[in-house]
Amino acid sequence: MSRKYLYPLLTVLIIAGLYYAEQYVDTQNEAYPETVEDTSESAYSEFDASFLPVSTTGALVTHSYFTLSYSEAHEQAEWVAYELARKHLSKNEFDRPDFVEDRKIASKSAHWRSYKNSGYDRGHLCPAGDRRFNFNAYHETFLTSNISPQNNDFNGGIWNKLEQKVRFWAKKYDGLFVVTGGVLKEGLPTIGGEGVSVPEAFYKIVLDASEGHYKAIAFLIPNEPTNNSYYDYVVTIDSIEAQTGIDFFPKLSENIEKQLEATIDLKAWGIR
Numbered sequence: 001m002s003r004k005y006l007y008p009l010l011t012v013l014i015i016a017g018l019y020y021a022e023q024y025v026d027t028q029n030e031a032y033p034e035t036v037e038d039t040s041e042s043a044y045s046e047f048d049a050s051f052l053p054v055s056t057t058g059a060l061v062t063h064s065y066f067t068l069s070y071s072e073a074h075e076q077a078e079w080v081a082y083e084l085a086r087k088h089l090s091k092n093e094f095d096r097p098d099f100v101e102d103r104k105i106a107s108k109s110a111h112w113r114s115y116k117n118s119g120y121d122r123g124h125l126c127p128a129g130d131r132r133f134n135f136n137a138y139h140e141t142f143l144t145s146n147i148s149p150q151n152n153d154f155n156g157g158i159w160n161k162l163e164q165k166v167r168f169w170a171k172k173y174d175g176l177f178v179v180t181g182g183v184l185k186e187g188l189p190t191i192g193g194e195g196v197s198v199p200e201a202f203y204k205i206v207l208d209a210s211e212g213h214y215k216a217i218a219f220l221i222p223n224e225p226t227n228n229s230y231y232d233y234v235v236t237i238d239s240i241e242a243q244t245g246i247d248f249f250p251k252l253s254e255n256i257e258k259q260l261e262a263t264i265d266l267k268a269w270g271i272r
Helices: 003-030 135-140 152-156 158-173 237-244 254-262
Strands: 060-062 067-071 076-084 121-124 147-150 176-182 201-208 215-222
Touching (some): 076 147, 076 158, 158 176, 158 201
Antiparallel strands (some): 060 067, 201 215
């Protein structure tokens, strides 16, 4: 074939390839639960929106299986909150999808390429393992608004063990409300062209409200390798509020909120 026809043909093939690649990404996005919601397993039952923390950024986004507050300055969520009920616990195996941007973030969530070759994991905030009960729920956790840069040993070590413990508690107490995020502040190192902040520490707050009796436990763990137990990093919710500026349970009664956020009660969680 002469060059006269070869170059136009190559141009057409490239354009067609780009078009179909874009269609594939759109198809992946459309698989997420903001378009197909299974109301029988949707976000809140025992817990409703009144348990959500305050959004300090004003960028509150409600998905089908978790809610988040996005920080454009740090290109990640300042918190992700969701219910983890006993009925959500499942060992279903789904194909691991690609990470995709969150269309509900007005300013656009960070692209997954910002993490490429950064040395950090794309660490889930709402774990994929907590959403195996439903194909759409599982895929929703791969929105880039639900990830944050995590040290590989931290992500696969102490953080993973804590996530497993939370699932154990969800089965034991039949339902928890979980809030997770990185401690975001000025001056953090960043990765990628979009400047995704790398938190120095991550927090996880777990609330149980069985039969109207409230208890909570909170963890603040450095984003680094450790052989310590996650119990070594139990803190008060008040201390996490002081570091993040987030009011976590503002709609609880003042007495309950004050008691929950100022107290560490390990025995209430079966810890001796």
